Structure formats: structure tokens, C-alpha cells
Amino acid sequence: MDELIGYLPDFLDGMLVTLGISVAAAIAGLILGFALNAARISVPGFTAIYAIYVWLIRGTPLLAQLAVIYFGLPVIGLRLEAVEASVLSLAVYSGAYFAELFRTAWASVPGGQLEAARVHGISRARVFWHIQAPQAMAFALPLLGNQVILTIKESAVTSVITVPELTMTAGRIVSTTFSYVMPYALLVLSYWLLTSSVAVIARSLGLRVTRHLRG
Amino acid sequence: MSTLPLLELRGVGKSYGTNRVLSGFDLRVQAGEIVALIGPSGSGKTTALRCMNFLERYDEGEIWIDGQLLGYSGTGRRESDRDSEAKVDEVRNPLSMVFQQFNLWPHMTVRENVMAPLVLGKKIPKAHARELADQALARVGLSAKADAYPARLSGGQQQRVGIARALAVKPRLMLLDEPTSALDPELVEEVLQVIRSLADDGMTMVMVTHEMSFAAQISSQVVFMEAGKIIETGAPEPLFQTPKTERLQQFLKPWFNRSLTPRTQAAPNPLEAL
Amino acid sequence: MMNDFSSRFALYWPALIDGALTTLWLCVIGMLSGFVLGVLLHLMANGRSRGGVACARVYVSFFRGTPMLAQLLLLFYLPSALGVDVPPVVAAAAALALNTAAYQSQILGSGFAAIAKGQVEAASVFALGRYNTLLHIQLPQVLRLTLPALICELIDVIKVSAVVSVISITDLMRVSQQLVSQTYRPLEVYLVAGLFYLLLTSLLSVLGSLLERRWRERC
DSSP, rough: HHHHHHHHHHHHHOOOOOOHHHHHHHHHHHHHHHHHHHHHHTTHHHHHHHHHHHHHHHOOOOHHHIIIIIIGGGGGGGOOOOHHHHHHHHHHHHHHHHHHHHHHHTTSHEEEEEEEHTTTOOOOHHHHIIIIIIHHHHHHHHHHHHHHHHHHHHHHGGGTTTTHHHHHHHHHHHHHHHHOHHHOOOOOHHHEEEEHHHHHHHHHHHHHHHHGGOO | OOOOOOOEEEEEEEETTTTTEEEEEEEOTTTTOOEEESSSTTHHHHHHHHHHHSSSOOEEEEETTEEESSBBSOOOSSGGGGGOHHHHHHTTOOOOEEETTOOOOSOOOOOHHHHHHHIIIIIOOOOHHHHHHHHHHHTTOOOOGGGGGGGSOOOOHEEEEEEHHHHHHHHHHEEEESSSTTOEEEEEHHHHHEEEEHHTTEEEEEEOOSSSHHHHHHHHEEEETTTTEEEEEOOOOHHHHSOOOOHHHHHHGTTTHHHHOOOOOOOHHHHHOO | HHHHHHHHHHHHHHHHHHHHHHHHHHHHHHHHHHHHHHHHHHHHTTSSOHHHHHHHHHHHHHHHSSSSSHHHHHHHHHHHHHHHOOHHHHHHHHEEEEEEEHHHHHHHHHHHHHHHHHHHHHHTTTTHHHHHHHIIHHHHHHHHHHHHHHHHHHHHHHHHHHGGGGGOOSSHHHHHHHHHHHHHHHHHHHHHHHHHHHHHHHHHHHHHHHHHHSSSSSO
């Protein structure tokens, strides 16, 4: 038991790595998803590319995508470190989900508003940024927090390519202490703590930002 | 000697939190009787009815069905004192119910709806249950719809299925909770006709209703309620003709048209006006 | 080059089919057990026992708030610590089942809520009993209402199942790892494996859309 307490700092390190790659990937994914959705709206013909991208990414496991990036890309000359591959893979993965999230959010803005803007000569770009985006983002905010949580959970598979995040750390402790249950129990508790905290933060942030809409 | 009543309520009451919706409710129903519960909305008449088969848990008084105490085994009346579901089912076995919203099961055909209480409730073998169901459906005039789904039926037909379902279990007493209130006016009569024929055959009933003329015609006892209490009770003729209490007189006004026909000299017979 | 690939593909094919079948039946078993468990969870969450409600809430929060991989590892190693030898397949099926049960309980919950209360009252008045009411009145309707959403969940289970490769179960993912170590062609093999997963999930997705056209729900 005491030696396990001795491993708590390692768990903390692992947690920081988990958070680090998750947040980095989530931010990248968010930007990617936003861009994908914007392109879908404004670039003619992009809808097909968008649909294929979302279909591919959401239709296959993250682990398979990670394997393609980390093990497969070197074949065509792109060799990435484990952490780099992980962040890239997580970003590409979450990007598809964020894109769909934004698509739904944009669809939630009533069409009549866009019509009203267009007939008054407001350009499509302005409609996007000044009319759709504010309302869509308010709609999307609670769901964004949820996607961050999903990214944190998905980051666990990166342990398979030896990224020193939480799951990898727990595995390392198991193989050095030969006690199996405690490390893995601590592992799930750590994730539970992480995701619950993010959920609480996201909810209170979301409430504060949408205060103006709830009269 | 007086015979044991089929259904008896003594001092029955119910509260929702601090809100007392029913209190001091007494009623005695003998076999063959038809009791009409009338009163304004919120008077507690539906609550009283739903206590009679323990759909609502009464927290004061006693309810006896055929000599057995319903819902409790002793004198405690708290949530923790209630009987097991099996015991409650056993005691309320002689009763069945017709609902205001019909409450048919939409994923089953009409016949299956009527058979379900027999097969699943009374554990009657399917073949026999089917016979009983078909008899009940014939009784309400819906044999032709036996294989249809409830969604395809009119409101009046759905309620008649509800009556068939309540009939097939061969109850000794039927509870009817505003059976026509959810129906379009032109569909009310077909349901009332079926209920009337059941009454003619001697079915014991307790019915909550707003159909005053119907209540006057078929009931043997009328109970007028307001604010959770019984205000007046008696046989329909004296009660409707000469209501004793001010509140009942107020309540029955729309059916007397006294205020609308000032030229009439003699006091109109309320039963005729209905 | 095409000839080479097609001859290699002929090599991959049987192994990948095997792996895909393992993935499929593992997920189906997990999904079905998870369904039963999900119904129980829903009943607990809406029951009269306050302890039961709390337990159900904690369960759902736990299994939805932690990664599948971590749950799998815990469940795999927990029995051995207690001295019980559990084959990896059982641990994997159990982990999938326990995980999906948490999600299914929420899906089914909205189905249960959509059934008018009066139907359950009528069932109670006619002495159907809780079990019969659940089996004959509620579940048939709940299934009809939630089937498209359940298919979505099955798709998620298939994707998440890839992690069972970590405890050496020869599912589609593990088979592709083995093929890579045999052929030294990671890009090709993993892309083909990805296509297999894509085929599985796409077929299910089409099924879901067909059902969704009949009933309102959507992924």
C-alpha cells in the first residue's frame, strides 16, 4: 500500500500527459471541425469531401486510425513520435465529431433569420459570423464540453503506442509492483475524477455564457 | 339482516403533502347498485374512485371489498404499511376499471387487449381467454374490429374496447372514471348505450361522470362531492329534484335552465329538463 | 503492383474475416447482455429504493465517465487478484456489456418515459404484475421506439471493441496487428482493417437509417 502511495506522483505525471494531449487534440480538433463545417457551408462541392471525412473517421475505431498514423505513415516517409502521432490522431478523430457538432449547431438557427438577412443584402460571410455563429455557438457550448470529455476518454488508447499518459503509467506500475488491482482501480478513479471535473466546469461555463438567452 | 356490501368505504381520506384532497368519505355499495359520483373539477371524486382499487393509496379510513381490507393489513396507513402488490391484486380481484383516456395498449390488437388481463392477469389458457374476449367484444358490438389496432378506431370504439376489456374478466363491480369525458360529443351516445345495457344486466358500478341526465337515469345512488368531501348523497330522484344543499343547487343550475326560462311559471321538473 | 496486392489480399482475407467475426459476436453478446443489464439499471434508477437510485446513478456516471480500455484492464485483472481465473474473452464480453449497459439504460429510459402512464395503470388494475407489464406492455413498445438509437449504440460498441486486442483477443484489430508482424506492411494492413470496420459500421448505419425513416429517432 505504501509503495502505491509512492507511485501517486507518477499518476499525477500521467494525468498531466493525458490532459496535455487531450486538450491539445481537442483544441486542434475544434479548429479543424469548425473549419470543416465552415467549408461545408461556404465552399461549393465541399459537402462531399466533408461527408466522406466524417464517414471514414466516425466509422472506424480510433485505435485503427492511430495504428495507420503511427505505424503506417512511416511507410510513405512520415515518421512521427508517439506523442505527436497521438495528438494528430486524436485531433483528426475529434475533428470529425466537432464538425458534426457544429453542423447541428448551425442547423439549429432558424432558416427564416438567414432569409431575412439575405434579402437585406447582408453577405453570406457576415451572416455566418454575425448571425449564425453567435447563436450556434451558444447551442454548441454544452456539447463542446462533452466532446472534450470524450477526447479524454479516447486518449487512453494511446497507451498502446507507449505514450506516457495515465493508462500507460498504470500498466508500468502493474508490471513493476505485480499488484494488479490497485493501480487499475486508481486508474479508473483518476479518469472518473478528470471527466467529472470537466463536466462540472463545462456546465457552469455553459450556464454563464448562455445567461443572456435564458431570460 | 343487511347483506355484506360488495364495496364499503369508511372515513376514507387522502392527502398530497399538505393538500387534503379527500376526507371523511363514506360509501356502501351493494351488489346490483349503480353509484354516480358527481361534482365540480377538483372535488376529489376521481381520487375517491381511484382509491377504491388502490390506484391511489388512501391514507385514512378503511376500504373493504367483499369483506376484505384493501391495501393494508393493520391500522397503519403510511407508505411503509401498504400490502404487497400480490395481496392488493388479490383483494381487488372482483373489481375492474374503465378509464377516461381508455388506456388501451397500442401495440396489441383489440382482441389481444381484451385477452391480456385474462391470460396475463388471471392466468387463463389462451384458447379459453380468446372465447371470453370474443364474447365481451360481441357484447359491446365490436366483433368486427377484433383484429384491428386501437389507433385505427374512433374514440367511442376505443372506449367500448376498454369496456369489453373490463367486462371480460367477469368483475363483480366496475369502476368507471369519466368514461365519456375524452370523447367527441357525437361519440358519447354509443358508449352510454353500452354502459346502460350493462346496467340493465345487473352490473354493479361506481361511476364518475359529468353526464347528469345519464347519471339520473341509471343510478340507484348519487354522491355529490366538493373540495374532497361528500356534500349530499341519496337516490337520484329526490337529489336532483329537490337538492337540499345550496352547493348542489348551484352545481345543478346549468341543467335546470331556471335562469334562462323566466316565462315558465311552474318550477320545472329537473328530471324532464335533463 | 496490383497483382501483388491482390495476392496478398487473398492472404489477409480469411484472417480478417475471422477477426471480424470475433469482433461481431463479441459485440453482439456484449450488446444483448448490456440490454438486459440496461433494463435492470433503468428499473433501479426509477425504483422506490433510494439506495437503488443512487447505485444506478453512480454506475452510469462511472461507466460513461471512464475509458473502455481502463474498464477492460480493471475487469481483466480483478478476478485474478481474487484468485479466479477468467478467460480473456469472458472479461472482454463482460467489460463491453457493463459499459454499454450504462449507455443503453439512458436510451431505454427515454423509451420507457414515452409510454403513457395510463397504460401501466391499466396493467396494474388488471393484475398483470410487474414482470408481465415489463415484458408484454412496456418492452415491446420501448424496443420499437429506441431501435434506431440502439443500433447507433451497437456501432459505438463495435468501434470501442478494438481495445480488446490489448488483452490478446484475436478480434479484427489484433488480427491486423498479427498480419503486420507477418507482412511488414502496416499502412496497407491497417487501412484494409479500417475498411472492414467501416463496412461493418456502414451496414449497421444503413439499417439504422431505414428504421429511422419509420420511427423518428436518429444517431
